[in-house]
Amino acid sequence: MTPLVDLAFLLVTFFMLTASFRQAEPVKVTPPSSISIEEMPKFNFATSIDETGRVFVDIQPSTLRGAIFSAVAKKLGYQTSEKDSTKFVGAGPFGLKFVPLLKYVNLSSTERESVQQNGIPYDTSGKKTELNTWIEQARIVSQNIVLQEEADAIAKKKPYDKMERFIKFSIKADGLAKYDQVKQIIDVYRDARVKKFQMVTQSEEAPNINLRDY
Amino acid sequence: MAELNTDGGGGNGKGGKKRAKKQSTKVDMTPLVDLAFLLLTFFVLTSTFSQPKTMRMIFPEKIEDDGPPPPPIKDGHTVLASKDNEIYYYRGQLDETTEMIKTDLTAKGLRKFLIGANKKLIKTLNKLENQKLKVDANDTAKINVIDREFEEAKTKDKQIVIVKNDGGATYKNMIDIIDELAISNIIYYYPAEGGFTEREERLVNEVREGKLEGSEE
Numbered sequence: 058m059t060p061l062v063d064l065a066f067l068l069v070t071f072f073m074l075t076a077s078f079r080q081a082e083p084v085k086v087t088p089p090s091s092i093s094i095e096e097m098p099k100f101n102f103a104t105s106i107d108e109t110g111r112v113f114v115d116i117q118p119s120t121l122r123g124a125i126f127s128a129v130a131k132k133l134g135y136q137t138s139e140k141d142s143t144k145f146v147g148a149g150p151f152g153l154k155f156v157p158l159l160k161y162v163n164l165s166s167t168e169r170e171s172v173q174q175n176g177i178p179y180d181t182s183g184k185k186t187e188l189n190t191w192i193e194q195a196r197i198v199s200q201n202i203v204l205q206e207e208a209d210a211i212a213k214k215k216p217y218d219k220m221e222r223f224i225k226f227s228i229k230a231d232g233l234a235k236y237d238q239v240k241q242i243i244d245v246y247r248d249a250r251v252k253k254f255q256m257v258t259q260s261e262e263a264p265n266i267n268l269r270d271y
Numbered sequence: 272m273a274e275l276n277t278d279g280g281g282g283n284g285k286g287g288k289k290r291a292k293k294q295s296t297k298v299d300m301t302p303l304v305d306l307a308f309l310l311l312t313f314f315v316l317t318s319t320f321s322q323p324k325t326m327r328m329i330f331p332e333k334i335e336d337d338g339p340p341p342p343p344i345k346d347g348h349t350v351l352a353s354k355d356n357e358i359y360y361y362r363g364q365l366d367e368t369t370e371m372i373k374t375d376l377t378a379k380g381l382r383k384f385l386i387g388a389n390k391k392l393i394k395t396l397n398k399l400e401n402q403k404l405k406v407d408a409n410d411t412a413k414i415n416v417i418d419r420e421f422e423e424a425k426t427k428d429k430q431i432v433i434v435k436n437d438g439g440a441t442y443k444n445m446i447d448i449i450d451e452l453a454i455s456n457i458i459y460y461y462p463a464e465g466g467f468t469e470r471e472e473r474l475v476n477e478v479r480e481g482k483l484e485g486s487e488e
Contacts, residue, residue: 058300065307072314089443091450093326227325232443236352239442240462247333255325258446264378264454266386268393 082150083174084113089232090261098225098255102195105150106230110238111176114191115150121199121224122146128194129155133187152176155187181241188242192226192249199224229257326449330462347431347459348388350381350448351467351475354439358448359475360384371474376447385432385455392428393456399424425458432460437467437475 084107100121105113116122126145130137133155144162152174153161161172179188203222210217226246230239243254351359358381361369374380386393399421406413434448445462452460467475 058304062300062304062307065304065311069307069310069314072311072318076314076318088323089446091324091326091446092453093324093450095325095327097323097325229323230442232441232446234442235438236436236440236442236445237438243330244333247330252330252332254328254330256328256446257323258326260324261450264382266393266454268386268390268397 082113083152083172084111084150086229086231087233088229088257088259091256091258092261092263093258094260095255097257098227100199100222100224101227101255102192102224103150103227103229103257104242106228106234106239106242107176108231108233110234110242111152111174112179112188112242113150113152113174114177114188116195119146121195121202124198124202125191125195128198129190132190132194135159154178179242179245181244186245188245189249192246192251195224196249196251225255226251226253227255227257326446326453328449347433348384349433349435349471351471352434352436352440352444352448353475354437356441356444357439357479358444359478361474362388365468365470369474371471371478373478376444376451381448381451382454385451385457389428389430389455389457392424392430395424395428396421396456429459430457432457433463434460435463435467435471437472 082105084105086105086107099117101115101117103115103117105115107113116125123142123146126142127137130141135155137159141159141162145158148162148169151158151161153172154177157172161169161174164172177188177191178186180186200223203219206222207217207219228239228243246254346363348360348362349365353359356376358374358376359371360374360381361371363369372384374384399417403414403417406417408414432452434445434452436445449460449462
């Protein structure tokens, strides 16, 4: 019996430590599948686009997330406290204008579920909107942090992988959304000088190609 | 373990000496095991191991309105996506003799055309891949030579594909097309802006109306 219990608890511990719980998402998005095997970036500005074209943003990791929040608030001219920033870090993906967002982050997690989110506003005619500010500030904040960390690493003579630590932009769009709609949002990113994207897909096995069949 | 203490306490037997009841030192572990397995089941079922995968997509710099237009791509094939998951393609430049062909996203559809078009490169890549497998992993000089040949082959036998959509295609259609390109080892592709041209529109409509039988060769 004792070895059995030992084993059971060992497995429990293993699963407990390796488990990464999926965060409650305010929107359900089913991405298409591809044979690509690239992992999700660790430093990730994740955009979700649902069937109707609403835009939701999530930022990883939390250090970057807090810093970007403060930078966006400052840029848009809102006063935010340290507490708002901490609350925002734990709030998961969001799709709100900045003012409702401030209210939203200060709600409890159950209250948050009942909030109707209409997506972060964006404009397709090239006018600057809040989505632009989020993207631009994410890029600037990430760049500043990376440069700072790189300088520190050089001073301490430690290796530093700059490319890996730069924020990447991933887009998870619903397969049923019109491509043009997704493209319009991609164009907002291009206005903010982002050109490289990681399109989130479900994985699919690569087919075996026998050239004789073609 | 889970056995019951059945010795009936210490005071039985008449006239016997009263002794302290001998307590069993065994702890019943069944509930503990139950709990452990319950937790185990919970974590096994809720943990998400596989992270979603991502596909890299690079868009060109946005062209300013007053800037020079990009040069047209002369050689290459064009894949067109339209509403209701309709996929069309044509080879080379669009002119009077161009045949618009209707296809789909199954293994026998677009993939057949793309792999057929890219056969030469795929053959070379497969050959180099096999060569690389035979080479000793420590022989960096040889591996470098093969890597260079890889790059050379990729530019020499390259196929260019332009992907267009007329506003009717879904995001899934586009990702599927780009995925087919990846399966067929086509590295150079461009998602074109601005929809179909007038002639493309007309040819697609002709195929739709059945004036031209869209047939696979």
